[in-house]
Amino acid sequence: MGRPPCCDKVGIKKGPWTPEEDIILVSYIQEHGPGNWRSVPTNTGLLRCSKSCRLRWTNYLRPGIKRGNFTPHEEGMIIHLQALLGNKWAAIASYLPQRTDNDIKNYWNTHLKKKLKKFQSALDPHMASDSTKSFINERRSLEIITPSPSLSLSQSSTTYASSTENISRLLEGWMRSSPKTNNKILQQNTNSGAMDNHQAYQLKAEQDGGHGGGDLVSHEEFESILSFENLNNAAWDKSTGDSMPGRGSQAAANDDKVHVLPEKNKPRSDNNTTPPLSFLEKWLLDESAGQVEEMMELSPMF
DNA sequence: AAAAGGATCAACCGCCACTAC
């Protein structure tokens, strides 16, 4: 007997999410907090599987996600962590809380893998088959005598583009495309309290043409709507008694202690090769992040 | 300008781990 599907496949919508669906999901989570994904499709009327809702939230909609180009520092962290942990994208993502595991995985597969391959072949054609790990270790032994300045993760995020901005953009485009539907949802959400005053105001303003130029909601304003404080206030602990599962709680604790890996994010117990985290933390944050950066600079092809 | 091929990334799938009963 196989495992039953996570949801009834009949009538389940697949494929890219529409702005309308995003709004509904965000509104719901804002009110109830993330978690209990099983009930999300039922309670929202979304024709999506619970997994799909969770994925959409964690990979795209949740606050604190940084999108766009990876900085050299981030690249370095990923290369380093991949060499240490292997393809444990969630574990790697916990060290880069503004990035999702999916993003990191995609970036690795589309960019970094090639870069490293090139770099390895350039170093020594015979080395092409050597593992990234040995390469990194070699670099480490070379660089350890020239320690880099300490790095704080916060400094890597000057070009912060949170999902709140994504959503505000989304709202912007959405309002233009289907004002009728939007009016309906606006009313529903406003009535149900799922949308707060600011959101309602924003939608209304857009509809009234008040933002002719298509200005975005100010970052601070929108951030406050979807901030973790709000989510916490809303119903965080209602969900499962958990703090936000997975990387969310990381983002919430994203100030200066991001390198504390939550229990659920720790590599699975079958991965016994993972070095102690304290070691990793120290190494990555104090020492090595800059090393790979330098490595990038060393090679004209990076 | 159009076609072909490559790159990118959002989303899906299947499996595993954890938890409650």
Add this chain to the structure above:
DNA sequence: AGTAGTGGCGGTTGATCCTTT
């Protein structure tokens, strides 16, 4: 201890965009 339900993870796919010819 066994089972079912749920969430989380990593691999993969496929649609779309971009670049090259």
